[in-house]
Amino acid sequence: LFWVEPASCVASSTKTVVNDADMGSKNWYVDWKEYKCVKDCVKGTETNCGGLAKNWDQTFDTFSNCCSTRLPWKDDCVD
Numbered sequence: 001l002f003w004v005e006p007a008s009c010v011a012s013s014t015k016t017v018v019n020d021a022d023m024g025s026k027n028w029y030v031d032w033k034e035y036k037c038v039k040d041c042v043k044g045t046e047t048n049c050g051g052l053a054k055n056w057d058q059t060f061d062t063f064s065n066c067c068s069t070r071l072p073w074k075d076d077c078v079d
Contacts, residue, residue, distance in 0.1 A: 022052075023041055023042055023045065024039070024040040024041035024042060024049075024052050024053065025040045025041075025053070025059060026039055026040060026041055027039070027040050027053070027059035027060060027061055028040070028059060028060045028061075028062065028063050028065070028066035029050070029053045029057040029058060029059045029060070029066065030057070030058075030066065030070045030071060031050045034050075035071065035074065036071070036074075036077070037060075037063050037066035037067050037070070037071065037077065038050025038051075040052060040053040040057075040059055048063075058070070
């Protein structure tokens with residue numbers, strides 16, 4: 001699966017952490033397919049993980065900051 005980050009693939013397949021650096025920043029970014037803020041972490045490892053953020057994704061320290069900055073028109077984008 002060339003389109004999946006290697007650490008994400010291993011963690012999802014084996015349910016183990018490859019190393020902490022490969023598990024994401026735990027910051028928030030926008031999943032533009034879903035139009036919602038998600039966490040930068042391997043999907044399935046904790047609540048609200050959207051997968052590992054790409055280098056072009058702007059990340060935020062909180063869900064609220066992500067929503068208010070990137071999706072301010074969404075009424076359901078609140079804590």
